[in-house]
Amino acid sequence: MTVRRAIGPSAWIVGGAGLLIGLLAVWLVKQGNPGNMGLCVACFTRDSVSVFGGAKAKMASFAYIRPELWGLVVGAGMSAFAFKEWRPRGGSSFLLRFALGFIFIVAALVFLGCTVRAWLRLGAGDLNALVGVAGIFAGVAVGAWFLKRGFNLGRAKRLEGGARAAGGLGLLVAIAMLAVVIAYASGTTFSNLTFVSKGAKSTAEGAVLTKTAVVKPAGASLQDGEIVAEDGAVISPAESVAKAKPVPGGTRAPLYISLVAGLAIGVVAQRSRFCTIGGIRDAILVRRWDLTFGVLGLLVGTFVASMALGTFKLGFEGQPAAHTVFAANFLALTVAGLAAVQMGGCPLRQMVMSAEGDVDAFAAILGMFAGAVFAHVYGIAATAAGVTTNAWIALAVMGTALLALGFWKSRAVA
Amino acid sequence: MREVDARGLSCPIPVMRTEEAIVDGVREIRVLVDSGTAKQNVANQLKDAGYAVAVAESSGEWVITATAG
Known part of the structure; x- marks a missing residue:
């Protein structure tokens, strides 16, 4: 047998993808996005659902459909079609994936960012994110332990006949989101929707x-x-x-810049299989470094772009959309990291997979919609001021639920 | 020859099952996958492990055939 190659050509491809996403994310901040928030699947999902009845849930200040996020889904979908990887599939624990998406976003909103934004924050010098990233490692390590014991949510099945249409749900939602935000930007007023005006x-x-x-x-x-x-x-x-x-929702890059960046990130993510969770998980489990290069690329791209644009700021205090509660930053991303391992990849990958026809990934996205509202209605989401008592309770309950799920679903599949 | 049926399994289970076959020193491995992600990840993994890899598509699924070099 030939010597095993630790780092092959594919590692450089994923690394390049991460680098590009990092550069684009910092550039989006320069174009007007909130600080260290060129791309955040959790924040942008929350912002987008805030448009639909968010005023009632005290989420009005976030209300803006982020074109980066839905452009990403559409870009990934176009790429999946172009490369003949569109595969309608589903049936692997739809409801549990909904719950995992829900738990993921609630925890991420306690940290103030998903597993993508954690790296963007770190690359820009936010040391609170270093604590968060340590939490991701802890959560992924626990998830890897369950995977070794045989954790799985069952096999997805290929969808046949009319059921194949369900595979298009992720893309359909993304296209609808983009249609609404483009109509809004073109001057259409929606009496039932909330939008924060730019610069508010x-x-x-x-x-x-x-x-x-x-x-x-x-x-x-x-x-x-x-x-x-x-x-x-x-x-x-x-x-x-x-x-x-x-207000957060009013802080944004011009729509078409966001949209084009999102489309580009979607294509790159679909082709490269970039995954912020896989980057740590595969290194721990199978000593594969391909996806690790993606995460490192993301970090390097963010760091280089932040230095070049003069936005790099090292420290704990006064970081944009961040708080300094160590234990909460750590535990929130431990919970989020474990949830992400259990659903088979980071939220960015769930977005990409939903665009490839994966109905189970779409379930996770629906869970994130519900979780975003829940986190704000019940005062679980953190603010720059810190975290609430409800956040601690939520983290404890969700962490316990994930451990229970881990033991419950740890058995071999045929 | 060992066949790994990784169809419908979430990441990273296809890669884990393939890894078992590699570690066992199996010289000819066939992996069945039905998602682009699993296809790419498993093919890259086998190539890095020194196998000659061929990917064929049949009725919407992929068969990855790997032979030790």
Whole structure:
């Protein structure tokens, strides 16, 4: 037998993909995306669902359909068709995958980022992400232990006949999302949907204003730098208006830039099989380094681009969309990392697989929709100020549930 | 010859099952897969392990045939 090659040509291809995604992500921030958030599957899923009834769930400040995310799905779908890898399939524990997607995003929103954004944050100098990445390693190590014991969610089956249409659900949702955001950007108003206007800011008192007008509360206006209600009462004094902070949903790159970047990332991710979880999992389990190169590429690309653009900032304090609660950062991504191993790949890969016709991956995405709302309605999602008691409870419950699932599903399949 | 039926299995189980065959020193391995991800990952794994690899498509699935060099 020939000597085994630790690093083959494929490793460099995945590494190149990671590098490109890192460079694009930093560039998207430069183009207007929130700090260290060129791409975040958890945040962007949350932002996108906020558009649909998010005002009721106190998610209005996030409300924007992120074209990067849905462009990624469409790009991956085009690539799957072009390379004849479109395969409608499903039936491997649909409901459990829904639950895993749900748990993944709730945990990720306690860290403030998915397993992709963790690396983007680290590459840009956010040391809280180093704690988070340590958590991913811990979660993946636990997941690998279950896999060695035979953990699996059962075989997916090829979909036949009319059922093949179900394979298109992921793409259909992505196309619908893009259609709505393009219509919105072209001036269509949707009475039932919430959108935050670009550049919108919010004061400590909760008033929302754009460059030209006060958009919330209704009837309020800007007078001598103060926000004044219809009845003349001052809502936000001038110093508060001066300190108004941009709302997350209003912080974004131009739509077509986001869309094209998303499409490109989708094609690259589909071709390369880039996976932020696989990069650690395969190294632990089978000493395969291909996907590890992808993660390293992502880190290097983010670091190089951040240095080149002068946005690199090393430290724990004052990092964009981050908090400094060590234990929460670690545990949140331990839970998210374990959930991702159990569903067979990171959320970016679930997006790509849903675009390839995988209905089970689509279940995970639906779970993420539900989890995003849950995390905000029940005050589990963290803010820059820190984490809530509910977040700790949620992490404990979800971590226990994942361990139980691990033992339950650890048996060989035929 | 050993056949590994990895159809419908999530990552990384196809790679793990293939790894068992490689470690056992099996000189001819056939792996059945039905997703592009598994196809690519398993083919790369076998190539890196020094096998000559051929991928054939039949009725929507892929058969990866690997022969030790």
